[in-house]
Amino acid sequence: MKIFSLCFALALAGTQLAHAQTAAAPDAPPPGLYAALGEKAGIDRLADDFVERLLRHPRIGPQFKEVKPAALKESLAEQFCVLSGGPCTYQGADMLDVHAxxxxxxxxxxxxxxxxxxxxxAQGIAFSQQNRLLALLAPMHRDIITVR
Ligand code: HEM
Incomplete structure (x- = not known):
C-alpha cells in the first residue's frame, strides 16, 4: 500500500509535470507515451487484462458485475489511446455522466x-511511463468521485 501511495503521489506530481511539459500546447499528449504503451495492440492487451483484474477485485469487482466486459475494454482502450496520443477516437460516455x-x-x-x-x-510498461498515463487519469477524480 505504501508503494501505491508513493506511486499515486508521483502520478499527481506528474500531473504538474505534464502541464509544464505541455505549456506550449496545453492539450498535447506526452511525447512517446503511445509508443511506450505498445501502440494500439499493446493498449488493447492492457485494457483486456485491466478489466479482467477489475472484475475479480474484492472491493470494486462487484461494481462491474452488470457490465459487458468487451464494451468496457473497448472504451478504456480508446480512452488510453487518445490520452497517450494515438490515432483513436473515444466513443464512450463522458466520465461524469457514466460514473454519476x-x-x-x-x-x-x-x-x-x-x-x-x-x-x-504485467505488460512490462516502464514505471516512468506508467506514471505518465496515471498523471493523465488522476485529474478525472473530480468527475468520478461523488462520495466525499
Ligand atoms: C481513473 C479512473 C477511471 C477511469 C479513467 C474510468 C474510465 C471509464 C470508461 C472509459 C468507461 C466506459 C464508458 C463507456 O463505455 O461509455 C467506464 C465505465 C465504467 N466505470 Fe469507470 N473509470 C474510472 C474509475 C472508476 C471507478 C473507481 C469505478 C468503480 C469502482 C468505475 C466503474 C465503472 C463502471 C461500473 C463502468 C461501466 C458503466 C456501464 O457500462 O454502464 N470506474 N469507466
Whole structure:
C-alpha cells in the first residue's frame, strides 16, 4: 500500500509535470507515451487484462458485475489511446455522466488505480511511463468521485 501511495503521489506530481511539459500546447499528449504503451495492440492487451483484474477485485469487482466486459475494454482502450496520443477516437460516455450514480469514493478510485498499475506491470510498461498515463487519469477524480 505504501508503494501505491508513493506511486499515486508521483502520478499527481506528474500531473504538474505534464502541464509544464505541455505549456506550449496545453492539450498535447506526452511525447512517446503511445509508443511506450505498445501502440494500439499493446493498449488493447492492457485494457483486456485491466478489466479482467477489475472484475475479480474484492472491493470494486462487484461494481462491474452488470457490465459487458468487451464494451468496457473497448472504451478504456480508446480512452488510453487518445490520452497517450494515438490515432483513436473515444466513443464512450463522458466520465461524469457514466460514473454519476455509482457512489464512488476515494478508496474505490485508488483501488482502480492500483489495479491499473498491476496491469501495466504485467505488460512490462516502464514505471516512468506508467506514471505518465496515471498523471493523465488522476485529474478525472473530480468527475468520478461523488462520495466525499
Ligand atoms: C481513473 C479512473 C477511471 C477511469 C479513467 C474510468 C474510465 C471509464 C470508461 C472509459 C468507461 C466506459 C464508458 C463507456 O463505455 O461509455 C467506464 C465505465 C465504467 N466505470 Fe469507470 N473509470 C474510472 C474509475 C472508476 C471507478 C473507481 C469505478 C468503480 C469502482 C468505475 C466503474 C465503472 C463502471 C461500473 C463502468 C461501466 C458503466 C456501464 O457500462 O454502464 N470506474 N469507466
Amino acid at each position: 450514480d455509482m457512489d464512488i469514493n476515494k478508496g474505490d478510485f485508488n483501488a482502480l488505480v492500483e489495479v491499473l498499475q498491476r496491469a501495466m506491470d
